[in-house]
Amino acid sequence: MKVSASREDRARGGSINFLGLTWQLKPSDGPVLNNGLGTGLPVNSDVATLPSGGRGPWAGRNSSIDTGNIEVGRRVTQEVPPGVFWRSLLHLSQPQFLKFNISLGKDALFGVYIRKGLPPSHAQYDYMERLDGKEKWSVVESPRERRSIQTVVLNEAVFVQYLDAGAWHLAFYNDGREREMVSFSTNIMDSVQECPRNCHGNGECNSGVCHCFPGFHGMDCSKAACPVLCSGNGQYDKGSCVCYSGWKGPECDVPITQCIDPLCSGHGTCTDGNCVCSVGYKGQSCAEGESRRVNGVVIPQGCVMV
Structure with a gap:
């Protein structure tokens, strides 16, 4: 048995008789395909984007803020809502090593996308850096197999990127939950090729000498800085700190003239x-209760004689 309805019936709604029953057709809100069926998709719908990290809410239809052209050496600032790209355009007349200095909040989570010639997206970019305000520093491998570094200390991020001459599109994507204020500047660096091992991408080359970014040290900035043990006031030995004279506490961070617990x-x-x-x-710290003896019987602290 073959049952059919006209394209017009399907588009505006109607009814058909099938197996002795009357079936009501639901009107189609979307365009009608050439097979007579509606797509079922709304027309001119507002498409929302969920941040990829899952930490942010849905963004609205206007999912980007465009600052336009920016200049090397000039700092720009923008408040970026969650789930939104902040875009700008940088023109380079010749190839350069460019240092990016970025300020962001301690709870911020941003993706920085760089693409030559066209605006970048989550799927199309030449370089990408992930900036998490909760992290002190982290190393990221770029898509072009150049080891790059981002350093976040006191909410400051620094990384160096070699860019060819031309128009470079930059995009900062807020993947967090809240609106975040972010600012950045770019500065031209001397060629890091003059320095040993190009400073491993972890520092700035100046007259052949590497000046390491926070979190790294060594002549070629290859060594990650170790955490300061025992607050610098003692030596770490067999799992615990042995404090120098004048200091005390598990981390040797309390002067000898102060109590570990000021409230005791x-x-x-x-x-x-x-x-x-x-x-x-x-x-x-007076945290332990003493036991009492009454007629030779030990009475735990807190018990009341009746």
Whole structure:
């Protein structure tokens, strides 16, 4: 049995009889294909984009902010809503090593996309850097197999990128939950080829000497800075800190004249760097309750005789 309805019936709604039953056709909101079926898709719909990291809300239809042309050496600032690209255009008259200095919030999560000739997207770009304000620093491999570095210290990010002459499109994508204020500037560097191993991309070359970005050290900036152990006031030995004279505490970060717990757990008074505990308490910070003996019987702290 063959049942059909006209294209017009399908487009505006109507009814057909099939197997002895009357079936109501739902009007189609979208265009009608040449097979007589509607696409079922809304016309002129607002397409929303979810940030790829999943940390941000849905963005509106206007998903980009365009600053236009920017100049090398000039700092620009923009508040970027979540799920939105902030775009700009940079013209280079000759190939350059360009240093990017970026300021962002501690909770910010941004993708920085760079593409020659055309605006970049999540899927089409020449270079990409991921900037997470929660990270102190991280190393990222670029799509063109050039090791690049981003350094985030006190919400400052720095990376160096070699760019050919031409028009370069930049795009900052806010993949976080909140609106974020971000600013950046670009500066031309001397050729890093003059320095040993090109400073590994982790520093700036000046007259043949590498000046390392925060988080790196060494003549060629190849060594990542180690965390400061024992607050610099002691030596780390067998899993714990041995403090130098004048310091104390698990991390050697408390002067000898101060109490580790200034409040002495609420059960004592700090005097000359030591807790003088109230009756019934003991320990370095008066955190331990003392037991009492009554007629030879041990009564735990907190118990009341009745």
